[in-house]
Amino acid sequence: MIKASLSVAFALGMAGSASAQTLNMMKGIDAPHYDAQRTSWGPTSDIVNMIQDTLVALDWDGRTPIPYLAKSWTVSPDGKLYTFKLRDDVTFCSGKKMTAEDVIFTFKRLKSPEIKGPFAWRAGNIKDLRAPDPYTVEYELAEPFSELLLQLTMFTNAILNKDNVEALGKDYGVKGADGTGPWCLDSWQPRTSITLKRHDAYRWGPSMYKNKGPVKFEKMVIRIVPEDSSRVAAMMAGQFDTTHQFPSQFIAQAKVSPMLTVTEAKPNFQLLYFGFKTTRPMVADKRVREAMSIAIDRAAIAKGILLGNADPAFTIVDPAALDHDPKTAGIVKQDVERAKKLLDEAGWKPGADGIREKDGVKLAPKVYYTANANSARVAEAIQGYLRKVGVHWNLQPWDSTIASVKMAEQDYEIWSVTVPYLSAGDLMNIYFDSANIPTPNRMNWKDAETDDWLKHGRAALTPEERAKFYAMVQQKVMNEHLWMPVLNINMHEVTNRKLKGMRPHMIYQNTFYKGLDASF
Amino acid sequence: MSVEAIGSAAVEAPAAGRSHVLRRLMRDKVAATATVVLSLIVLAAVFAPLISPYDPYYTDLTKVMQPPSAEHWFGTDNTGRDILSRVFYGTRNTLMLGLVGVLIGGLLGGLLGILAAFYPRLDGWIMRLVDVMLAFPAILIGLAVAAIFGAGLTAVVIALVVATVPDVARVARGAAVGVMSQEFMEAGRAVGVSDRTLIWRYLTLNCISTIFVFLTLRFGQIILIGSALGFLGMGAQPPTAELGMMAAQGRDFLFMAPHIATIPSLAIFVIVLAANLLGDALRDVLDPRLQQ
Numbered sequence: 001m002i003k004a005s006l007s008v009a010f011a012l013g014m015a016g017s018a019s020a021q022t023l024n025m026m027k028g029i030d031a032p033h034y035d036a037q038r039t040s041w042g043p044t045s046d047i048v049n050m051i052q053d054t055l056v057a058l059d060w061d062g063r064t065p066i067p068y069l070a071k072s073w074t075v076s077p078d079g080k081l082y083t084f085k086l087r088d089d090v091t092f093c094s095g096k097k098m099t100a101e102d103v104i105f106t107f108k109r110l111k112s113p114e115i116k117g118p119f120a121w122r123a124g125n126i127k128d129l130r131a132p133d134p135y136t137v138e139y140e141l142a143e144p145f146s147e148l149l150l151q152l153t154m155f156t157n158a159i160l161n162k163d164n165v166e167a168l169g170k171d172y173g174v175k176g177a178d179g180t181g182p183w184c185l186d187s188w189q190p191r192t193s194i195t196l197k198r199h200d201a202y203r204w205g206p207s208m209y210k211n212k213g214p215v216k217f218e219k220m221v222i223r224i225v226p227e228d229s230s231r232v233a234a235m236m237a238g239q240f241d242t243t244h245q246f247p248s249q250f251i252a253q254a255k256v257s258p259m260l261t262v263t264e265a266k267p268n269f270q271l272l273y274f275g276f277k278t279t280r281p282m283v284a285d286k287r288v289r290e291a292m293s294i295a296i297d298r299a300a301i302a303k304g305i306l307l308g309n310a311d312p313a314f315t316i317v318d319p320a321a322l323d324h325d326p327k328t329a330g331i332v333k334q335d336v337e338r339a340k341k342l343l344d345e346a347g348w349k350p351g352a353d354g355i356r357e358k359d360g361v362k363l364a365p366k367v368y369y370t371a372n373a374n375s376a377r378v379a380e381a382i383q384g385y386l387r388k389v390g391v392h393w394n395l396q397p398w399d400s401t402i403a404s405v406k407m408a409e410q411d412y413e414i415w416s417v418t419v420p421y422l423s424a425g426d427l428m429n430i431y432f433d434s435a436n437i438p439t440p441n442r443m444n445w446k447d448a449e450t451d452d453w454l455k456h457g458r459a460a461l462t463p464e465e466r467a468k469f470y471a472m473v474q475q476k477v478m479n480e481h482l483w484m485p486v487l488n489i490n491m492h493e494v495t496n497r498k499l500k501g502m503r504p505h506m507i508y509q510n511t512f513y514k515g516l517d518a519s520f
Numbered sequence: 521m522s523v524e525a526i527g528s529a530a531v532e533a534p535a536a537g538r539s540h541v542l543r544r545l546m547r548d549k550v551a552a553t554a555t556v557v558l559s560l561i562v563l564a565a566v567f568a569p570l571i572s573p574y575d576p577y578y579t580d581l582t583k584v585m586q587p588p589s590a591e592h593w594f595g596t597d598n599t600g601r602d603i604l605s606r607v608f609y610g611t612r613n614t615l616m617l618g619l620v621g622v623l624i625g626g627l628l629g630g631l632l633g634i635l636a637a638f639y640p641r642l643d644g645w646i647m648r649l650v651d652v653m654l655a656f657p658a659i660l661i662g663l664a665v666a667a668i669f670g671a672g673l674t675a676v677v678i679a680l681v682v683a684t685v686p687d688v689a690r691v692a693r694g695a696a697v698g699v700m701s702q703e704f705m706e707a708g709r710a711v712g713v714s715d716r717t718l719i720w721r722y723l724t725l726n727c728i729s730t731i732f733v734f735l736t737l738r739f740g741q742i743i744l745i746g747s748a749l750g751f752l753g754m755g756a757q758p759p760t761a762e763l764g765m766m767a768a769q770g771r772d773f774l775f776m777a778p779h780i781a782t783i784p785s786l787a788i789f790v791i792v793l794a795a796n797l798l799g800d801a802l803r804d805v806l807d808p809r810l811q812q
Contacts, residue, residue: 228772249772297581304581304600371671371753380758381599384579387759395757396670406670 035173052179079144093184100131325471365413551801625684633692658683
């Protein structure tokens with residue numbers, strides 16, 4: 001069967017053989033549009049990172065912002081004024097020169113109410129934007145934002161061509177999207193393929209790449225292949241050169257394939273967690289939440305369910321991430337007997353069928369997650385563990401088109417998503433600030449101390465001060481067991497062996513990032 | 521001859537032929553084999569808790585995706601559960617889904633068809649409703665229900681009922697229209713027999729064998745639709761075992777552990793084949809035109 005599949009895929013590959021100057025990429029899901037400011041959607045972000053650039057780039061270590069479209073910057077002592085010096089040799093794919101006017105337009109648009117940018121907060125609380133000259137931007141904040149530079153590396157802050165956005169109006173991101181990136185958007189057939197062509201004028205690659213530009217391919221064709229098994233067969237048959245969405249359960253086979261190279265993104269912060277809605281009676285008691293969290297064997301789940309393509313996560317912030325608090329390391333430890341004791345103490349006693357009950361109610365929380373994702377398989381494994389301590393997880397998967405809407409509702413106890421993040425502050429400001437209730441703060445966690453510490457962390461003027469406040473938040477939310485961290489999911493770039501120079505990046509699941517060093 | 525006597529004769533006919541039907545079924549080798557296989561499947565489903573070697577919900581992540589062995593005859597799935605035990609329980613759920621779909625759908629469809637035939641003024645309305653229902657594929661209905669209310673057995677049952685009702689209604693109406701033209705129906709009306717009695721004792725009981733045969737033929741298709749919805753993730757949710765869902769869970773591991781998807785798929789194949797063969801044989805036995 002495997003041989004037959006490979007033969008078919010190989011035949012398809014031969015039939016569609018492209019020129020050596022074309023890079024063939026494959027991904028599993030398309031985006032509704034390519035306007036980075038109007039979405040938090042990962043499938044938009046990877047393409048945007050190819051066709052557009054940010055003021056600063058994120059170095060391979062996942063924590064250091066380095067010059068990109070801004071060749072240098074200064075920060076005022078009060079942390080409110082950032083002065084960016086822009087490169088003067090940058091042009092958009094359309095040929096227009098990039099100037100401070102485009103930068104100011106970009107951030108004004110991002111903050112405008114019409115855009116409703118879900119990630120607009122990543123640009124800080126902007127008070128004013130000024131351009132003293134065409135290549136200088138004064139970026140003034142109403143209050144300090146200690147992670148501004150880190151956040152400016154995100155796709156949602158990519159610099160737009162003012163003329164292009166104004167000309168396309170509501171069709172921007174659908175009928176076109178100009179950018180200064182190493183690749184130019186050539187054509188897009190929704191749910192089928194995206195074609196990018198080389199940006200010939202590109203010479204401003206960030207220092208993390210050996211090649212500063214242009215890219216070594218005339219064009220790149222990115223095909224959408226939703227079915228996991230088809231992507232595996234197509235890669236193994238040599239039909240495609242690279243993919244960053246190779247199913248994790250097949251990584252082991254890809255590693256031994258003579259045709260493929262598997263490279264893992266390091267570091268990589270991508271947490272699969274289960275969150276507890278604290279306002280629901282069934283999980284309102286901290287002891288119940290802790291019991292569920294310590295009754296599972298994370299290492300066995302990583303090995304058995306993700307086949308070793310994940311690491312067990314015992315803290316919400318990965319130990320390698322910026323501002324991780326080492327003191328949180330011992331809070332979650334597998335202890336089945338303690339889990340049972342905690343449930344007993346909380347008043348949940350085993351019923352006739354082994355499932356615990358209290359006041360006639362079974363301990364069977366509803367668990368929401370997106371179908372066909374790692375969460376589905378992991379939830380099933382956890383369900384097996386929890387049955388052994390008398391908890392029945394009532395699993396409710398939702399199609400990806402409706403999952404986010406259902407998770408914004410209030411009639412369930414637990415949910416799961418996999419979240420890529422940059423730092424402790426990045427992760428916690430999104431999820432634990434009470435201003436973000438009901439979503440993404442789906443726990444309905446409303447705590448004045450947490451809000452205050454997050455605010456102080458955001459406004460900190462030194463890294464030490466920021467780390468101190470974010471450590472306090474980590475300890476609080478971990479001790480409250482608001483989340484059940486389970487796995488840090490590995491990210492891979494799987495490439496054909498003939499493709500050289502690929503190093504996967506960790507930013508927002510965009511392992512390809514700019515792809516400047518890639519060549520045959 | 522009294523009207524009651526006419527009615528009795530009309531409804532007695534199928535009962536009188538029951539032993540004849542069974543004899544004819546058993547004489548047909550294919551039908552006999554299908555009956556035996558289906559009986560064994562039903563027995564395995566009914567007695568699943570007694571004959572399953574393991575707890576079908578017990579996970580063991582140290583034994584994931586093990587191939588068939590003496591310890592686990594059908595191997596283990598991706599969470600280390602015993603596939604044989606899950607096939608027994610899965611068959612139970614799959615058969616129950618088919619049965620519920622066929623029974624509720626048959627009941628509603630039969631009622632609609634008979635009412636359409638008995639009350640000509642309702643005929644147009646009911647048949648247009650049936651046309652509308654026929655316009656929606658069952659899979660689409662299941663997906664829509666699951667998207668709105670969440671995946672689960674309720675979504676599957678609704679889809680299966682919607683898939684069954686229009687076809688049964690058409691068949692029931694066809695059979696009932698034939699019975700309506702019989703003299704005993706006219707005689708019943710003439711002597712003032714109530715509509716309820718006419719519909720139940722004279723019309724329904726004379727159409728029931730036709731509806732029954734259709735439903736036995738339909739049973740296999742309903743199992744397939746139910747399994748397809750389970751495969752698409754719209755049906756039973758873990759840890760409940762259901763054959764379609766079990767096949768879907770194995771799909772991701774086809775290259776490394778093909779038994780996870782293959783075994784429940786084969787179980788679906790055997791159930792549907794047996795049900796269809798039995799349905800065909802029943803039709804042959806009960807259809808007087810074929811007997812001639």
